[in-house]
Amino acid sequence: MDEPVLRSLGLTIRFGGLVALDQVDLEVRAGEIVAVIGPNGAGKSTLFNIITGVYGPTEGRVWFDGKDITGRPTHEIVARGIARTFQASRLFADLSVLDNVVLGLHTRTTTNVLEAMLLPGRSRRELARAAATAEGILEQIGGNLFEQRKRRASELAQADRRRLEIARALASQPKLLLLDEPTAGMDDNDTDALIEDVRKLKADRSDMAIVVVEHDMRLVAALPERVVVLDYGRKIADADFDTVRRDPRVQEAYLGSSAS
Amino acid sequence: MKADGAPATKTFSTLRAGTVVIGSSLAVAAFLWAFITADSTIAVVALLVLLAAFFFGLERYPQAEAVVVRSFAEARVTAAIVWLVIVLGFPFLFGQNTYFLHLLVMCLIYSVLAIALNFQLGSANIPNFATGATYGIGAYCSALLALEFGWSFWATLPFAALAATLFGFIIGLPSMRTRDAYLALVTIACGVIIHQLLNNFEWTGGPQGLIGIPAPTLFGYSFASPLPVFGYTLPFQANFYYLALALLALSIVVANRLHQSRIGLAWNALRADEIAARAVGINVVWYKVLAFAVDAFLAAFAGVVYAFYISYIAPDNFTFLVSVTLMTMVIVGGMDNVIGVILGAFLLTLLPEKLRAFSDYRLLFYGLVVIAFLMIRPQGLLPQRLRSYGA
Numbered sequence: 001m002d003e004p005v006l007r008s009l010g011l012t013i014r015f016g017g018l019v020a021l022d023q024v025d026l027e028v029r030a031g032e033i034v035a036v037i038g039p040n041g042a043g044k045s046t047l048f049n050i051i052t053g054v055y056g057p058t059e060g061r062v063w064f065d066g067k068d069i070t071g072r073p074t075h076e077i078v079a080r081g082i083a084r085t086f087q088a089s090r091l092f093a094d095l096s097v098l099d100n101v102v103l104g105l106h107t108r109t110t111t112n113v114l115e116a117m118l119l120p121g122r123s124r125r126e127l128a129r130a131a132a133t134a135e136g137i138l139e140q141i142g143g144n145l146f147e148q149r150k151r152r153a154s155e156l157a158q159a160d161r162r163r164l165e166i167a168r169a170l171a172s173q174p175k176l177l178l179l180d181e182p183t184a185g186m187d188d189n190d191t192d193a194l195i196e197d198v199r200k201l202k203a204d205r206s207d208m209a210i211v212v213v214e215h216d217m218r219l220v221a222a223l224p225e226r227v228v229v230l231d232y233g234r235k236i237a238d239a240d241f242d243t244v245r246r247d248p249r250v251q252e253a254y255l256g257s258s259a260s
Numbered sequence: 261m262k263a264d265g266a267p268a269t270k271t272f273s274t275l276r277a278g279t280v281v282i283g284s285s286l287a288v289a290a291f292l293w294a295f296i297t298a299d300s301t302i303a304v305v306a307l308l309v310l311l312a313a314f315f316f317g318l319e320r321y322p323q324a325e326a327v328v329v330r331s332f333a334e335a336r337v338t339a340a341i342v343w344l345v346i347v348l349g350f351p352f353l354f355g356q357n358t359y360f361l362h363l364l365v366m367c368l369i370y371s372v373l374a375i376a377l378n379f380q381l382g383s384a385n386i387p388n389f390a391t392g393a394t395y396g397i398g399a400y401c402s403a404l405l406a407l408e409f410g411w412s413f414w415a416t417l418p419f420a421a422l423a424a425t426l427f428g429f430i431i432g433l434p435s436m437r438t439r440d441a442y443l444a445l446v447t448i449a450c451g452v453i454i455h456q457l458l459n460n461f462e463w464t465g466g467p468q469g470l471i472g473i474p475a476p477t478l479f480g481y482s483f484a485s486p487l488p489v490f491g492y493t494l495p496f497q498a499n500f501y502y503l504a505l506a507l508l509a510l511s512i513v514v515a516n517r518l519h520q521s522r523i524g525l526a527w528n529a530l531r532a533d534e535i536a537a538r539a540v541g542i543n544v545v546w547y548k549v550l551a552f553a554v555d556a557f558l559a560a561f562a563g564v565v566y567a568f569y570i571s572y573i574a575p576d577n578f579t580f581l582v583s584v585t586l587m588t589m590v591i592v593g594g595m596d597n598v599i600g601v602i603l604g605a606f607l608l609t610l611l612p613e614k615l616r617a618f619s620d621y622r623l624l625f626y627g628l629v630v631i632a633f634l635m636i637r638p639q640g641l642l643p644q645r646l647r648s649y650g651a
């Protein structure tokens with residue numbers, strides 16, 4: 001068995017008295033799609049925040065690609081190959097759609113401040129190349145983001161904002177993609193389109209692992225190979241969708257409390 | 261048919277772009293000349309009303325702005341030539357009037373300072389109230405080197421810039437832990453501390469400051485002597501006009517190069533959303549500190565030119581108020597738009613001078629004008645524009 005791309009052991013974080021994550025062990029293999037589900041406040045977004053270095057865990061460790069990344073700064077973790085989206089989308093609102101994706105390529109470009117001042121041609125060409133790559137990514141992603149690439153990100157419709165956030169995350173060609181409730185604010189058609197997008201993406205980049213936090217059960221049933229269930233910060237299940245669905249503990253914690 | 265039509269249309273559009281470029285450039289130069297030389301209160305007020313009406317129109321008809329911007333992009337060479345002629349020839353319009361030339365030099369120095377601050381305030385949305393202090397550090401550093409060790413202007417330049425850049429790094433460090441209003445407070449404190457130190461140290465001359473800073477020389481030619489050009493003699497201020505002009509040109513080049521690189525884009529990302537900026541892999545702390553350093557670097561240059569021009573500097577030239585004025589220039593002119601920032605610097609440098617007639621009500625009127633322009637153009641006189649790549 002090969003080394004998992006992401007592994008966590010005993011992840012625990014306390015916010016004051018609240019234990020938001022409690023001894024969470026997780027393994028994600030290259031190319032795998034894993035869903036993380038659980039009631040509101042279960043700690044799903046917090047899990048993403050710890051993996052990407054927004055918070056350091058109170059206890060436990062995280063390994064990415066065989067390296068211990070616990071407590072490393074976010075930009076360093078991202079440069080190693082993790083990209084994410086946010087539950088409430090966080091775009092660069094006053095920049096163009098294209099620039100948002102170009103920024104996703106930040107870790108793939110190298111010009112430093114002296115080079116920018118002394119070798120302007122090189123630095124401009126580098127950014128122009130990044131822009132061309134970004135246009136390619138916008139063309140691949142569903143919807144008509146490419147046609148809207150010169151608009152400000154703040155002018156986009158809700159579904160397009162979510163797509164743009166995914167496009168920006170994809171730009172860095174991550175080994176691990178973390179999607180936090182990508183269908184929030186989408187209608188059924190948009191959700192179906194998103195499921196298609198992710199399928200296509202998987203076909204193109206078979207070794208990229210995806211962890212997706214999701215409430216929409218259609219997506220959870222359709223996409224992932226494995227479903228992890230969090231409840232009050234604890235992992236209570238980790239199996240394929242059908243097994244998880246029949247697990248009485250999950251039904252009690254999750255399906256019982258909200259509509260199934 | 262098509263083969264004939266295409267070049268003809270192209271010639272026409274090039275011609276039109278050229279006309280727009282020449283016309284608008286000359287209009288700007290003429291307005292500036294009129295504003296500087298306006299000698300009655302009525303003339304000043306009339307010119308301000310004209311300017312306000314112009315920007316009111318621009319706010320109403322953004323297409324007009326688009327035409328001008330496109331024309332400048334199309335007729336690049338024409339624009340470069342026209343502006344070269346304007347800026348080189350401008351001092352000749354004022355004859356022997358040294359006051360007007362002095363105003364121009366100050367406009368140029370403030371333009372450089374405003375561009376320096378724009379790296380932070382405009383590009384990255386970092387409120388820095390210490391630009392006045394870095395300006396002062398540049399000035400004092402070069403003045404001390406010249407007075408104590410007899411260094412020439414040119415030799416002090418890089419050292420003053422280096423010292424100020426180091427200071428920029430140091431005041432940039434708190435930005436690791438603080439942001440927004442708290443960071444603003446830290447920079448205010450830094451600015452006040454520098455002012456107090458300059459006031460209290462003995463070797464900085466205390467409140468009296470430093471006097472007798474020697475004028476720069478270049479190949480034996482002293483900047484304190486009148487400038488002969490083609491049998492015409494310009495007052496010595498013209499030397500510093502061209503020196504400050506060169507510095508402004510350098511600042512514009514630096515600003516443009518950074519803006520068109522991944523550095524400028526990363527600063528813009530910080531401005532829009534710091535958490536998202538982290539998530540795309542931007543080292544937020546480093547980029548903030550970098551913005552402080554670049555600001556300090558350019559501000560120090562401006563300080564050196566100022567010190568050698570006035571030949572006398574005192575702590576009160578570099579107060580907190582200078583920083584506030586610079587901030588107003590950037591905000592009124594247009595954050596993250598270099599031309600806008602220069603426009604703001606010119607307007608707000610000249611305004612207090614032109615409002616002298618209002619004596620006691622001068623500040624009040626100054627404030628009213630600033631507010632009026634902010635109401636007419638809430639995003640600044642020339643707002644920030646979206647980037648475009650390649651074609």
Ligand SMILES: Nc1ncnc2c1ncn2[C@@H]1O[C@H](COP(=O)(O)OP(=O)(O)O)[C@@H](O)[C@H]1O
Pocket residue numbers: 015018020038039040041042043044045046047
């Ligand atoms: N920075 C924080 N400070 C204090 N409490 C937090 C913080 N972030 C998250 N929490 C708490 O941790 C718990 C888990 O939150 P979250 O991970 O956002 O849940 P969800 O599973 O809905 O994404 C919640 O009770 C939330 O209020």
Ligand SMILES: [Mg+2]
Pocket residue numbers: 044045046087
């Ligand atoms: Mg959440």
